[in-house]
Amino acid sequence: xxxxxxxxxxxxxxxxxxxxxxxxxxxxxxxxYWAAINQxxxxxxxxxxxxxxxxxxxxxxxxxxxxxxLPRVVSQLVETFNIALLSTTxxxxxxxxxxxxxxxxxxxxxxxxxxxxxxxxxxxSIPNIIMVVLMVALVGLGPVSGIIALTVYSAAILIKLTxxxxxxxxxxxxxxxxxxxxxxxxxxxxxxxxxIFPVYLSHILYVLEVNLKAxxxxxxxxxxxxxxxxxxxxxxFRYDRLGLIIFVxxxxxxxxxxxxxxxxxxxx
Amino acid sequence: MIEFNGVSxxxxxxxxxxxxxxxxxxxxxxxxxxxxxxxxxSTLMKCINRMVEPTVGSLKVNGKEVTQLKESQLRKLRTRIxxxxxxxxxIKRMSVLRNVMVGRLGHTPTLSSLIGRFPQSDLELAMxxxxxxxxxxxxxxxxxxxxxxxxxxxxxxxxxxxxPQIILADEPVASLDPPTSHQVMRDLKRxxxxxxxxxxxxxxxxxxxMEYADRIIGMREGEIVFDGPIGEVTEETxxxxxxxxxxxxxxxxxx
Numbered sequence: 001x002x003x004x005x006x007x008x009x010x011x012x013x014x015x016x017x018x019x020x021x022x023x024x025x026x027x028x029x030x031x032x033y034w035a036a037i038n039q040x041x042x043x044x045x046x047x048x049x050x051x052x053x054x055x056x057x058x059x060x061x062x063x064x065x066x067x068x069x070l071p072r073v074v075s076q077l078v079e080t081f082n083i084a085l086l087s088t089t090x091x092x093x094x095x096x097x098x099x100x101x102x103x104x105x106x107x108x109x110x111x112x113x114x115x116x117x118x119x120x121x122x123x124x125s126i127p128n129i130i131m132v133v134l135m136v137a138l139v140g141l142g143p144v145s146g147i148i149a150l151t152v153y154s155a156a157i158l159i160k161l162t163x164x165x166x167x168x169x170x171x172x173x174x175x176x177x178x179x180x181x182x183x184x185x186x187x188x189x190x191x192x193x194x195x196i197f198p199v200y201l202s203h204i205l206y207v208l209e210v211n212l213k214a215x216x217x218x219x220x221x222x223x224x225x226x227x228x229x230x231x232x233x234x235x236x237f238r239y240d241r242l243g244l245i246i247f248v249x250x251x252x253x254x255x256x257x258x259x260x261x262x263x264x265x266x267x268x
Numbered sequence: 269m270i271e272f273n274g275v276s277x278x279x280x281x282x283x284x285x286x287x288x289x290x291x292x293x294x295x296x297x298x299x300x301x302x303x304x305x306x307x308x309x310s311t312l313m314k315c316i317n318r319m320v321e322p323t324v325g326s327l328k329v330n331g332k333e334v335t336q337l338k339e340s341q342l343r344k345l346r347t348r349i350x351x352x353x354x355x356x357x358x359i360k361r362m363s364v365l366r367n368v369m370v371g372r373l374g375h376t377p378t379l380s381s382l383i384g385r386f387p388q389s390d391l392e393l394a395m396x397x398x399x400x401x402x403x404x405x406x407x408x409x410x411x412x413x414x415x416x417x418x419x420x421x422x423x424x425x426x427x428x429x430x431x432p433q434i435i436l437a438d439e440p441v442a443s444l445d446p447p448t449s450h451q452v453m454r455d456l457k458r459x460x461x462x463x464x465x466x467x468x469x470x471x472x473x474x475x476x477x478m479e480y481a482d483r484i485i486g487m488r489e490g491e492i493v494f495d496g497p498i499g500e501v502t503e504e505t506x507x508x509x510x511x512x513x514x515x516x517x518x519x520x521x522x523x
Contacts, residue, residue: 176357176423179319180430181347181374189382190370194361 062243069241073229073248080225081252083143083218084211087150092204094151095158099196100188102159103166105174123156128214129221136222146215146223153214154207161203162196169195198267205260205267212256216249269295270316270434270466275325277311277490285311287490289325295433298457298467300477303487304510309470312487313436316468317349318342330433347374350427350465352437352456356419360412364403364422367411368394371429390429397425400462401455417448424456428463435460437469441476446522449473453480473520474506 036042100106102116128149135145174191182190219227226245233241272291278284285308293299301309314320315327318334327334329345337345350371358367372390373381380386398404401421406414411422420440427435437456441449453469457480460467471477477484484501486494486509494509506514 170360172353172355172357173359175319176351176353177370177373179317179346179349179351180371180426181343181345182370183343183378185378186373186381190362190366190373191359194359198361 057239061239062246064240065244065247066238066240067244069244070248073226073241073245076226076229077248077252079143080215080219080227081212081256083146083150083215083223083225084208087147087215088154088204088208088211090147090151091155091158091207092200095155095162096200098155098159099163099166099200100192103163105166105169105171106184106188106192120156120159123152124160126153128153128218132218132221132223141222141224143224146218146225149218149223150211150215154211157210158200158203158207161206162200165196165199166192202264202267205264209257209260212253269293269328269330270468271326271328272312272315273326273328275315275322275327277308277315277320278323284490285320286315286322289492291485291492291495293466293468295466296464298460298469298480298482299485300469300471300481300483301485301487302471302474302477302506302509305472307487308490309487310438311490313438313468313470316434316436317346317351343374347430348433350430350432350435352420352423352427352435352440354439354442356416356423358411358419358422358426360410362411363408364398364411364414365391365394365407367422368398368426368429371426374430393431394425394429397428398422400428400459401425415448416444417452420444420452421455424452424459428459432465435465435467437467439470439472441520442472446520449476449520450479450522456480473518474503474514475519475521 098116101112102120104113107113131149131153132145135149139145139148169192173195174187177187177191215223215225216227216230219225219229220231222228226249230242230245233239233245270291270293272289275286275289276284277286289312301312303309311320315322316329316334318337322335325335329349332345334345359370369386369390372386372394376386376390395404395407398407401424403414403418403421403425406418406422411419414422435456440456441452444452453476456467456469459465469480478498478501481498481501483497484494484505485492486505488509488511494505496505503514506518510518
């Protein structure tokens with residue numbers, strides 16, 4: 001008698017039916033994989049058979065790199081870096097005041113708040129390649145179109161990343177400043193800015209990293225810099241020069257990522 | 269001079285926090301408000317600088333009706349009312365001195381304050397107030413590197429730098445240990461007497477109240493159930509205010 005009640009009230013670690021749910025989710029994910037493989041006609045065989053081609057390209061075409069081309073590569077790399085630096089700087093100044101409009105902690109006006117949020121969502125939903133193509137059509141080929149496109153895009157990202165930090169700041173100092181007769185601007189300058197400034201600087205550095213990589217890609221569609229060089233050398237089949245470009249890019253991007261990450265870990 | 273005339277506060281939730289309060293507090297008094305949590309002590313205090321809006325009634329500070337003030341007039345009033353919070357409400361990442369200068373914002377033109385250009389006399393005032401509470405050597409330390417008692421003293425210096433006429437202190441020692449609580453209360457009483465300020469302090473420790481108050485106001489369920497000078501107050505008074513015997517947790521000890 002005692003034994004049977006003990007069996008009836010057996011305690012399970014998980015809610016009954018959990019294993020069914022897990023099974024269902026695994027099945028759904030697997031069938032998505034199956035559909036993806038079918039659609040793209042991917043097969044292990046095709047990947048494996050590409051290795052000799054890849055090897056030939058790396059060893060025979062890229063080597064030896066054409067080091068006489070280095071000065072040109074470096075000058076274009078500097079242009080790419082300048083595009084990223086300029087657009088990040090402009091975006092940082094553009095985004096800063098908008099931060100406070102797009103955060104409900106500071107902006108109590110629901111109309112301007114949701115208005116700015118909507119504009120930001122629209123801007124972020126445009127891929128930056130499309131933005132560059134539009135800008136190239138407007139201002140012509142070259143770095144200016146890249147700078148404009150990246151500025152707009154990275155301002156939107158900066159606002160998105162940082163306004164979330166503005167929402168989660170400690171509101172008690174703000175209450176104190178208001179209680180002592182500070183006006184709105186003083187409340188922002190003394191209550192909000194000191195709390196978000198390190199986070200904002202860290203986000204600016206992160207956006208600089210992203211912009212550097214993005215401006216390489218954007219060069220492909222005519223925004224100047226090293227991307228434009230890659231595209232030209234590819235269409236000329238100068239893989240020896242391409243090898244050099246890729247090597248220099250790798251060095252430059254890893255160096256800047258390292259510097260930026262070191263600085264960021266000190267900030268927050 | 270603070271005058272409450274028939275002031276009631278009903279919160280949107282329907283809670284009646286204050287019920288028809290009549291009260292006059294004279295210039296230079298050091299008043300301690302006691303009562304259980306939820307008795308309306310904090311609401312009573314927050315009405316004075318209108319962090320809480322009275323639902324009905326009239327409230328005058330230095331003869332001026334507070335409930336009718338417009339936004340800019342309210343800011344002007346608030347520059348003369350210092351407030352001390354339970355959690356200090358300092359800006360953690362800013363230096364002690366800059367935190368103290370926050371008390372000067374209401375007296376400084378907006379543009380100058382934004383770029384951090386304060387008159388030298390204001391900086392001297394702030395430094396002197398830090399000296400009065402004994403932490404001037406921490407002026408350039410980040411506020412969150414200080415202990416709780418030191419942070420509360422920074423907030424006393426901040427309030428003094430407002431050059432206020434009134435200080436409101438809402439449970440100023442609730443987050444501190446007994447010896448530190450006594451130190452902070454002593455500092456608060458000393459500076460407010462030195463400057464002749466009207467001070468209202470909410471406390472729930474009855475021995476602290478007995479030791480530092482000139483006058484005690486007892487509250488229960490939104491009403492004032494006791495009001496008298498410290499000489500008239502005995503342990504029985506507190507039992508009347510609380511409506512039950514005193515418990516051990518209402519005595520801080522120390523000292």
